[in-house]
Structure formats: C-alpha cells, structure tokens
Amino acid sequence: MREKHVKIASTGIYVPPIIMTPEDFEKKTGIKVDPTFIERTGLKVKRVAPPEETPATMAAKAAEMALERAKMSIDEIDLIIVGTDTPEAISPPTAPKVQALLNGSKKEIPAFDVNASCANPAYMLELGTSMIKGNAKYRNVLLVGTYAMTRFLRWKFMWEWIFSDGASAVILSESEEPGYLASKLRADGTFWDYWGIFMGAWKPISEQVVDDTLPYLDLRRAYPPVNDQFWPILIKNVMEQAKISLDDITQIIYTQVRLKTILDVTKSLGLPENRTHWVMDKYGYTGSACVYMALHDALEQGKVEKGKVVILVASGVGYQQGAIAFRWL
C-alpha cells in the first residue's frame, strides 16, 4: 500500500464589516482601553458580527472563498469539520448548519463540530490529515474555524476589548508529495475552570438562568504564560520530527492573541520577525478562526515561500495546544 500524502489546497476568510476602535469601545462601555495593553497584544481594533451574521453564516462565507480558490465545488468535499467554542447553539452542532448553507445537504456530506477551543486550527489540521491518510473515502476535507465571541460579552470589562468575530477555512487534499510533515498536540485539563463560558450541563439550567455571569465569557483565574513557555517546545518538537532546520521555515503562524509573545518566541527561536505574520492589528482576536486568517493573509502578501515549511501553532482554554508543520506545495 502506498502512503497517502496531504496538502493544504486552499484557504479562505470572512471578516465582518463592523470595525470598533478603542474610542468606540469607550463610548459603548465607558472603559478606556489601556494603550500599553493595545501595544502588548497588538489588538488595535475589534471586528464585530452584525446581528444577521452568526458563526454558521460567517463559516459558510469563509468556506465559499476557500472552495473558489481551490476551483472546487462543494460536491467534491468529502467531509466538513467546523471548529468553534462559540457555537450557534449548545445543540445541534454548527457544522450541519454550515453544510446546509453551502448546499452540501444534497450530497449528505458528513459534518461535525470539533471543540479544542482556540487550539481548533491545529487540532482540525491533525484530524483532517489523519482522516485523509487513514481512510480512502476522504480525499478533500473542509476545515472551518469560526468565532463570534462578541456575542458572549457583557461589555463591562477592559479585557473584553480582546475579542472579535470572524471565520476562516482550509481545504485539505490528498497529494502526490508530502505537505503534512509532523505535529504535536498537548492538553492540560487542570486549567479547565480558568476562562470560559461556564453555562452547560455541570448544574441544572434552572440554577444557571438566575446566575447572570454564566451565559457570558468569564475570566476567573489568571493563566500563567503557557504560550511563552510551551510554543518553543512544540515548535522544536515538530522540527525534530520533520527533520527540518530554521532555514527550511518560511512562516510560523500563531494564535493571534498577544503580539509580544509572538515576537518574543520568534526571537527566542533565532528567526527574523518577517518569518511570522500577524493580523490582530486589523482583525482583532478571532480565536478558532485566527490562525488560518493569518495564514491566508500571509499567502495574500506573498510571504509563504513554495517548497518551504509553514508551522501553525494554536492554543486555547481548557487548555489545549498544538503545532503542525506542512511543506508548502
């Protein structure tokens, strides 16, 4: 049996049109965003989904762009995976709604949600790749990250400045040459109760509807700097597995939540600043969507060199982290 290979065939994004500046935020909330916070995070604006946009509609738009760029029809997609921790609803999953919006229901394309919170971009790539390599049925897999965290804000804390809305998509396809090279995922559930939207089955809903902190995003305990600590370890791990050196890398793209961490990690690896790319300055923090968004933008700007390696690194609450390396074919 010949080994199957997998490549990233195309990308797409959807960014909602509403741009909120720190001044707009102050007008809405009465809170001035600390300029040093903006500088450290790199989050210069917020993008907010208008009322008619939802995680599913944004996901469908990002997916349509990825299909168009791959010159593919939805009928050629064998599986749809949607990654989000801001779903349309607690149940059903968001993926079948996206499938229907893309007109994928005619061919009954299997669709399901994945939730590794904002580590979804890395986890979905690992999942999609393994499904193509491990099962002849799957040749083209559509991955969509979507995020509508502004829906879960109370608009009364400065940290709520962080969160934006948006979606992004990747199409993974079977390939002649190896795109996918290596990956490393990790998780540590002892951090489960630090940050989250803590409404769910952990206690009767009747008790939750009277606790008005529960349906909202809540930052309950400060996270230690797990990205500063583990991103270099994850990157070195996949480099070693893939037997590549720093010279082989064209881009390392990270969860877009804190620019200072991205620049510090880039420096600590011994890479120049132009070997990473960021979009939080124009799109804000978009969680499950941000890594493919930054990849898409880097591609648009010609910053991804063919034949070289892209490493995608993602982190999310719970928590989960992952890094995954693809040669750009």
Next chain:
Amino acid sequence: MREKHVKIASTGIYVPPIIMTPEDFEKKTGIKVDPTFIERTGLKVKRVAPPEETPATMAAKAAEMALERAKMSIDEIDLIIVGTDTPEAISPPTAPKVQALLNGSKKEIPAFDVNASCANPAYMLELGTSMIKGNAKYRNVLLVGTYAMTRFLRWKFMWEWIFSDGASAVILSESEEPGYLASKLRADGTFWDYWGIFMGAWKPISEQVVDDTLPYLDLRRAYPPVNDQFWPILIKNVMEQAKISLDDITQIIYTQVRLKTILDVTKSLGLPENRTHWVMDKYGYTGSACVYMALHDALEQGKVEKGKVVILVASGVGYQQGAIAFRWL
C-alpha cells in the same frame, strides 16, 4: 508500508443511581406518561444524574471501566475524544476536564470534544479509527460518549420522559487483524432547527437570557421517520463495502430512542430479534452514550459472537447519521 488495522479493545459504562419511574415523573411534573408511548419507545425508566455528577464525572467513570477491562493505564492512551451535545459548558470543551479527572494531564494527553449530536458514537469510531490508521502516533484512542440531558429539561412536557443521563466508553487499539471493516456517515443540515438547545452565538446572549425557552431542550418541529428510512440503507451500504452477508452479523446496535423502529428495521433486514440488543428499558435514552452502552451490555450478556461482525448505527439532531462495522476480534 503495511496497512494498520484497528479493533475495539474494550468498553465501559457509567449509569447514575437515580431511577425515575413513570409514577415518579407524574409526581414531579403532574404529567402521566402515555403507556403506548412507553411501549413504542421501550423507555420504561429514566436515569437521572445526582447533583454532584456531571457529563465529565460520568465520562471519567465510564472511561475508568474501559481502561480496567483493557488492563490499560491512562498513560497508554494517546488521544481522548469526548462526544456530547450536553457539554459541561459552552467553553472550554468537556474533554480536557475528563483528561484531568483521569489523571491524563501528567502526560498531557491531547483531548478534544466532538459534536455530531447523538450520532457521536458512530462519528467518534470513524474518527478514532482513521486517526490510528492515518497517524503512527495514535495507537490507543479513548472515545467517551456522555449525556446529561435531564439538566436541560423544564419538567413540563410529556416528551421530556425520553431523556436520561449516563456515559459510555470505547478503547480503540491498533490490531494485527482488521476489526474495522467499513463505515458510512451522512448529514442533512436542512433539519438544523427542528430539535435542540438553541442557546448560543446565533444572537446576543442579552436577548437570550430573557427568553426562557432558549437554555432548554426544545422540540420545535416534528422529525420525519429518518431512522426507519435511512438505517436500512446505511446498514446495507456498510455490508456491501465490507462484503459481508446477514449470516456474518452477530449484532446490529442502534441509537436507543425508539424500540419499535429498532425491531421494525431488524425485521425488514430479515434478521431475528436476538441479533439486536437494547438497554433503553433499564437506562432510558442516553443520546451520545447509548450505543456503546448497548454494546457493553450485549458483551456482558454474551450476545456478541467472536469472529462475527458488529454494526453500530447512530443518529442525532442537526441531523447526522452513521453506521460502522467491526469484526469482533
């Protein structure tokens, strides 16, 4: 390259201790459950998680039983997938909490949630199998289905009689001989808004907290008989792919929501009644947990013949359906 094979190495369940009879339900709600409804569905009792049990604690207990039966330590598990549409919380996912409860955080075992609603048992088997076959890193994958739908009930409708709580687990392992034979998944997102817990990012939470139908399970439109219609088609599809006949089948195990459908489909296939197994009479309907629960119970009762084929068939809102065939090694 030699093809990797995958088998079901063990199973485990957790059933909460509280048993609710139709009489108890009537006492709590003032609603008498129609005896013909009980007969058609086969749902003779409800199992209700006590306040201290949650989707994660039940999942961990089912997983512990599966580990014990496989004579495996958690350190031998390479990946944890939790399938639920009644998560602990909207975010983070339930899986890292289960990982921590199982003491899997020491080894940083990757963990994520899957949501194909109550089709999770079939979707997770497809995912776990593909990950083992497609990626050398994954040799033992822990799948857990968990369900705490009683948490989302208003206790004021007769149909709420259907829903119970519980969890079940399967360990998938690399094997010499093929366990996994074939699968067929499908989805149709045009049914997205029929049944669900419609609290989520589809509109601002501030509007949702004042709509007291939203955080609860809501049956908004009647489903057509999609299981009666598609289960036989899915089963015949996997039988054809696996090149097996009815004589090769030891058990076909279905989503445990309506006994009449299970018996009708069994008969339409030309199989005797003892070639399926049900547990809804003692455990109620447990959604993402019910298929592995029934498999576990069939194994306990010696109803699964070695060398023959088990087909697992699952359905869930959204909707998704799937059938997957394993030779019992």
